[in-house]
Amino acid sequence: MFWLGSLLATLFVVIAVGVATHDGYIRRHYRHPRLLIGALLTLSILAIPLSVGIALTAPEQQQPWVQYAIGALFLTLPAIVALGLHLRHSPRLPARQRRVLAVGAHPDDLELACGASLARFVDEGHEVMAMVMSHGDHGGIGEEREREALRGAELLGLEGVTVRDFTDTRMAEEISEIVGAVEVAIELFKPDIILTHSAHDQHQDHHAVHLATMRAARHSPTILCFESPSVTQEFRPNFFVDVSEYLESKVSAVQMHRDQSGKPYMGAKLLRGAAVFRGRQGRIPQAEGFEVMRALSSDLGEL
Ligand SMILES: [Zn+2]
Structure with missing residues (x-):
């Protein structure tokens, strides 16, 4: 034996x-x-x-x-x-496939703010592209953080992620250049929906990326602003994505960012709690909340 x-x-x-x-x-x-x-x-x-x-x-x-x-x-x-623990449904082609461009300032911003929504969009057959404006080397090791951003994007199933090299913590001085970078991305990817930071965010880089993206997307009909851990109390979401089935994907994607794992807002408990809070506001169990800057009904329908 x-x-x-x-x-x-x-x-x-x-x-x-x-x-x-x-x-x-x-x-x-x-x-x-x-x-x-x-x-x-x-x-x-x-x-x-x-x-x-x-x-x-x-x-x-x-x-x-x-x-x-x-x-x-x-x-x-x-x-x-x-039995019972079956696979999540695999990506399928929706009635109308959207292109979603998510623009964040630092490598972990997108996962923290809207990782669950991005995973859901991917599973529903939409094309999601991410853009990160810096390596985040002021608060960590830039090279490592870029690798973590790639791993996070891969886990969520994104089409791709571009990590740019604008200056961490000093993006307010580079707004014109960031506008140019986002304009090129919009020209190439032609997104139906653009996601970015909120104006109600006290991090100077997040605020700068918000301003730059709004400027670059001046001809785009649908722009939603996501919730970073640094949003102020003025952040008032009026669009909610049901992420009940995608919270664990978000937790895993955030955990890819080991370089930042000591930060208090990276914890799974906090991420789950925030989703319950936003879910209550949206009258669903768990949600990620967004501020609608403007929206074309046909872009957001079914999402
Ligand atoms: Zn950030």
Whole structure:
């Protein structure tokens, strides 16, 4: 029985390590990720000592219940994945596909402010492109933060993300250049919907990117402003995206930004709480809120 016990123990260790290291993937692709991660880890951790017991015990001393228990756990694993914890629906082509351009100042801004909405738009078949105006090297390591922005965008399923090199904390002095950069992005991508920072944001870079984007998007009919952790009390959302199924995707995308993980606003508890608060305002369980600067009804319909 040594080989069988060893094989099972290895298999369950692989499952436990796989679940622990790929929790971001599970959060993005499964409807009930926390339940799935908890169930798989619990079952694997229970099965590992039982498997080791089988490997180390002589066949004549083997307790039959140990083998039955491990067999039951082993059969339960695929059943858990298959039943009830099914995959989120895969991207499909909506009646009208929108192009969404999200413009943020720093590498983690988009995930924090509207990561769940972006993931939802992607799953509903819309094309989402992100633009980040700086590497954020004043508050962290620029190169690392760029890599984290790419990982966050990949997890959310965005078409792509461009990280520009405007000066972190001093974007107010570069507004003309930022206008030019956003104009080029609008010209190339031709977005139906533009998302950016709010005017009601006390971070000087966020405010500068808001002004620059409003200027660059002067011919665009639909502009929504998202909620960064630094918005003021004047931020009053009047457009809500139901993100009940996408909060865990947002949490995972934010957790990609390890460089900033010490910041108090990066915590999962806070992200979930904010979504409940905005959801209450929108009369749904969990939401991300946006301020509508202007909107063409056909651009926002069905979103
Ligand atoms: Zn920021």
